[in-house]
Amino acid sequence: MTPYAPGAPDTPAPAAAPPAWWREAVVYQVYPRSFADGNGDGMGDLPGVRGRLPYLKELGVDALWLNPFYASPQADAGYDVADHRAVEPVLGTLADAEGLIRDAHALGLRVIVDLVPNHSSERHEWFRRAVEEGPGSPYRDRYHFRPGKGEEGELPPNDWTSVFAGPAWTRTRNPDGTPGDWYLHLFAPEQPDFDWDHPAVREDFHAILRFWLDRGVDGFRVDVAQGLVKAEGLPDIGRTDQRRMLGTEATPYWDQDGVHEIYRSWRRILDAYPGERMAVAEAWVPTPERTALYVRPDELHQAFDFDLMGVSWDAGEIRRVVDTSLETGRTVGSSATWVLSNHDTCRHATRFAGPQTGGEPPRAGDRALGLRRARAATLLMLALPGSAYLYQGEELGLPEVTDLPDEVRQDPSFVRSGKTDGFRDGCRVPMPWTVAGPSYGFGTGGSWLPQPEDWGQLSVEAQTGDPDSTLELYRAALALRRRHPGLGAGDTVAWDDAPDGALVLRRPGFVCTANTADRALTILVPGRPLLASSPVETAEGAPGTEFSLPPHTTVWWTTT
Structure with a gap:
């Protein structure tokens, strides 16, 4: 502490610069094919997304991430890109994309677009x-x-x-x-892998980055970020069980050190543009330490923390994952990037509904239990320092659609695996917006995947204004997160003592308590309650008095 010197000029210390927007942003993932259909052809599109931007503003998110909308034969839902500088006509036009970006910015929303650098379409x-x-x-x-x-x-x-x-x-x-x-082709035959040793590939992706940055995009989600570089000579592995992207074993085609120079060159381009442009990596790598390499100060800005998405509903396991992710991020100065659901995984309202067996179709399980746990998990995630990515429809509590007929499935892995894998269509069923009407408000011409008969009761219209609905829970949580200084910011948490099955997470001026057990647990009141994922009895007791935390419930408290 500097002592006061009589007569010294009263010069205030300079205010600390606010953290970069992406460090604590809430980003909403839009799967354009399934979000909103603007022309009535049964397929979601960019005009549909553009028309629903006010919904995202009202929801309270900071940014949206758009899955691929580029020119593509759609062999893998747009991840087989024929031209990154053109828009797939089924999804709109380049003018639609530019207008969407303008409208989003006018509403105060940032825009992240997908980038698919590991492979192209066979029609490239x-x-x-x-x-x-x-x-x-x-x-x-x-x-x-x-x-x-x-x-x-x-x-x-x-x-x-x-x-x-x-x-x-x-x-x-x-x-x-x-x-x-x-x-x-590490994916479908229609998706040949680029050879990133060739300078033309590197130069073209530099041009693609600039093309979209010039049109105002705020960031990129990098698909298969770990896959661009292959080991010299393409050596055999010596085993046949290589299919998953999530393996803990090193392979000659994932996570080669050569990828990092590529991302350093990208970072120089991003830093040359104003407005804190960023990139987030989808990098499935063996360890958190390997993940950290992608987010060093001169590489990408973020990498998804997929460990939380794979965790079971268990307090000890959740705490371990949170601590590991935060600690690893601190070693390179990066923020955590949390996610519970996305377009490639079983929705967490179903994942928490009962045991899910790898390599088999998702099971519906106990939907009420799954939703209760999912709501609690979401409040817990939103209380953590760092950014959070939400997948469209999770704010409605949408479950995985587990009973799609084989003949409507479009996941390429479903056919290639002999119908034993490739069940991603169940999380991609189009959004319900209205209680009734064609495709529950998705569009006027049906939907490209069939929606369940009860979809209308889960719609935006059905849940808006219902204080007990999942949609209103998300709206309330995001509004509180935006206002409360203890949420999102920073890179550390403190854990208070708690009974087995419970978590008590403390941040400046804020406490989050979560019960993952099947029974109520007694905790000490840490402050004044702000929000609960499930109904709780009034908890107005003085701090330090006992409180019964219901099963599968998260409660937010303020200590100020």
Whole structure:
């Protein structure tokens, strides 16, 4: 402490700069195909999203993240991009995208767009020319073309398998009709992997970044951020169970150190633009320490904390994941990035409804229990320091749709795995907006995936104004988070002693208490209650008195 010196000028200390917006933002993930249909063709689109922006403003989020809307044959719901600088006509036009960005900014919402750098569509101009021109085409060097093994080259070049099942290689035919080389695709055959050793690939993605930054986007979500660089020589792995992106074992195609120089070059581009432009990595890597490498000060700004999304509803497990994520982020000066649901995973209202078995279709379970736990988990997540990503429809408590007929499913992994995997369609069923009407307000022409008959009772219209609804819980929580200085900011939490099954998380001026047990637990009143995920008895006792915290319930308290 500096002593007061008589006669010294009364110069106040400079105010601390506010943290970058993304450090504590609440981001709403929009899956455009399933959010709102603006032209009545049964498919969600950019005009539909644009028309619903006021809903997101009223909900209280800070930004929206748009899944891919680029020109694409839609072999994998737009993650097979033919041209990152064009909009898929089914989803709108470039003018629609530009108008959406303008309207969002006018409402005070930031816009994050998806970027898909690991692979392209097979209809990308480069890949088409690589196949049409045959061996010797300069475009082949921009992908991984290799001769096959075996006497006639009839075997794949190595033993890698696709995330979507089956081999990670497909054989081409030469222009004269003879069998040709094989090309690598870690996902569907329609998604050939780029070779990031080629300078043209790097230069083109620099141009893509600038294209969208020039149009005002505030950030990018980087798809398969861990996959761009492959080990030199593409060596065999020696085992066949390679399909998952979430493995804890190192592989020659995930998380190679060469990716980091790519992201350093991207960071220089992002930093050259005003307005705190950012990028968040979808990086499935073996350890939190490896995740931290992607968010060093000169690389990407954030990486999703997927461990929380995979945690069971257990106090001890949740605390361990939170502590590990926060500690790891502090080592590189990054903020935590929490998520409970997204377009690739079972919705957490169903995940918490009962045991889910990997490799099998999600089970509906006890829907009431699942929703109660999901609401509690959301309040707990929103109390943590860092940013939070919400997936469209979770604010309505939407469950996973577990009974979609096989014939309507569009996840490419469903067919390639022989219907034993690829159940992502269940979390992508279009949003219900109204109690009745065609597709419950999604659009006037039906919906590309069938909606359950009870969808109307979960709609925005049905829940708006109902103080007990999940939608109003989200609205209240986001409003409190925006106003309360103890929420979102910082990078640390303090844990108070609590009975088994409970969590008592303390932040400046704020306490969050959560009960993950099947029975009520007695805790000490930490302050004045602000919000509860489920009904609780009035808790107006003085701090330090006993309070019965109901099962599967989270309560927010203020201590100021």
